[in-house]
Amino acid sequence: MKENCILLRYGELALKGKNRTDFENRLIANIRAKLDKFPGVRVTRTYGRLFVEPGDQPVEPILEELQTVFGLVGMSPAIRVDSDWERIKEAAREYVQSRCPDARTFKVTAKRSDKSFPIPSQEMNHRLGGFLLKTVPGLKVDVHRPDLNLHVEVRNTATYIYGNDIPGPGGLPVGVSGRVMLLLSGGIDSPVAGWMALKRGGELHAVHFHSYPYTSERAKQKVVDLAQILTRYAGEIRLHVVPFTEIQTEINKHCDRSYSITVMRRFMLRISEALARKHRALALVTGESLGQVASQTLESMTAINDVTNMPILRPVIGLDKQEIMEISRRIGTYETSILPYEDCCTVFLPKSPKTRPDLQTARDEEARLDVERLVREAVEGTETLVLTERKEDGEEEFSYF
Numbered sequence: 001m002k003e004n005c006i007l008l009r010y011g012e013l014a015l016k017g018k019n020r021t022d023f024e025n026r027l028i029a030n031i032r033a034k035l036d037k038f039p040g041v042r043v044t045r046t047y048g049r050l051f052v053e054p055g056d057q058p059v060e061p062i063l064e065e066l067q068t069v070f071g072l073v074g075m076s077p078a079i080r081v082d083s084d085w086e087r088i089k090e091a092a093r094e095y096v097q098s099r100c101p102d103a104r105t106f107k108v109t110a111k112r113s114d115k116s117f118p119i120p121s122q123e124m125n126h127r128l129g130g131f132l133l134k135t136v137p138g139l140k141v142d143v144h145r146p147d148l149n150l151h152v153e154v155r156n157t158a159t160y161i162y163g164n165d166i167p168g169p170g171g172l173p174v175g176v177s178g179r180v181m182l183l184l185s186g187g188i189d190s191p192v193a194g195w196m197a198l199k200r201g202g203e204l205h206a207v208h209f210h211s212y213p214y215t216s217e218r219a220k221q222k223v224v225d226l227a228q229i230l231t232r233y234a235g236e237i238r239l240h241v242v243p244f245t246e247i248q249t250e251i252n253k254h255c256d257r258s259y260s261i262t263v264m265r266r267f268m269l270r271i272s273e274a275l276a277r278k279h280r281a282l283a284l285v286t287g288e289s290l291g292q293v294a295s296q297t298l299e300s301m302t303a304i305n306d307v308t309n310m311p312i313l314r315p316v317i318g319l320d321k322q323e324i325m326e327i328s329r330r331i332g333t334y335e336t337s338i339l340p341y342e343d344c345c346t347v348f349l350p351k352s353p354k355t356r357p358d359l360q361t362a363r364d365e366e367a368r369l370d371v372e373r374l375v376r377e378a379v380e381g382t383e384t385l386v387l388t389e390r391k392e393d394g395e396e397e398f399s400y401f
Contacts, residue, residue: 003077007160008050011073027071027173033235034065068233070199072168078160083117091161092128093135100163105142110152117154177201181276182285184208186222186343189287189316191333192324194230196315197285204234205281207272209244219341229333231389240275243381247374254368257350261295262357263366265304273308274379283311290317299356
């Protein structure tokens with residue numbers, strides 16, 4: 001018997017009290033958008049469960065897409081049958097024989113949310129386990145580490161039979177936590193930070209600082225590619241590319257070299273905040289990891305934070321490089337991040353940047369520049385790209401905004 005639905009589970013959404021419906025509606029909308037490429041697929045829900053009905057579509061590609069939808073903690077292809085004991089037994093036997101032929105040990109985990117069903121959950125475990133032992137040759141019970149944990153959920157409208165759980169990405173549905181502005185470089189850390197912001201329900205915009213001709217068009221394309229990869233989890237990302245050449249040139253001319261990184265980062269935050277407010281984002285997101293480089297000491301962060309009151313989220317602050325790289329590989333950004341194209345942070349890089357900059361000195365260095373004009377012109381010159389997830393045939397949705 002072929003699975004005729006996919007049962008979806010969500011975790012912390014169930015704890016959202018009066019807001020639960022809003023979270024569920026957002027999750028369903030995200031799932032439908034993700035599965036829009038599969039004609040005829042339906043998404044339905046009952047209390048505490050969501051279901052995908054694949055129709056004529058193959059299940060495996062749908063499962064692959066669902067594993068990028070934040071908010072889902074697990075999913076299982078299932079057989080849906082009427083809540084009739086004889087039908088349940090037969091479906092369970094067919095499921096074990098056809099879908100799990102290699103399983104040698106099993107246990108049954110039954111749940112009965114429909115209390116009108118006449119057999120209690122524990123009794124179903126025993127009766128169905130005994131039935132399978134008699135009808136499926138070579139199968140043994142192992143309640144501790146079974147090859148197959150056969151689930152039976154008796155719900156109000158039907159009964160669902162399925163095997164081992166397929167993990168989902170967890171987190172919250174993208175969009176429930178408000179819009180954030182990610183400072184996206186071409187490195188390893190910031191795409192991971194963006195992914196983690198998405199996992200906590202953020203809707204992602206990204207800002208990139210481009211210093212042409214000191215940084216090449218290939219370096220810019222690398223960042224576009226990284227944002228494109230993140231659309232697999234975000235759906236759509238607006239990437240704001242800021243012309244940064246004049247600002248870096250002015251810093252190089254007028255500021256002490258040892259403070260150039262600090263002053264540059266202060267400009268970046270000002271511009272990012274201006275773009276965030278323009279596009280109604282509520283927080284900035286960075287890929288800073290405490291102590292990793294000169295601009296990521298507490299003293300540097302204090303001097304840089306000085307220019308904004310907007311919340312700054314640093315999702316990877318407590319991770320070391322190996323941990324960040326592991327996530328980067330898992331989400332598919334690592335191979336692009338390590339391409340050897342320069343970014344603006346390598347332009348005019350001082351030999352000895354201040355690792356513990358003094359706040360007042362940073363302000364004094366910056367006072368030599370026309371900060372307001374430089375920020376205004378950078379914001380006005382920003383180019384916005386709208387990126388959406390790639391189509392099945394590999395064609396990229398890409399437009400200028």
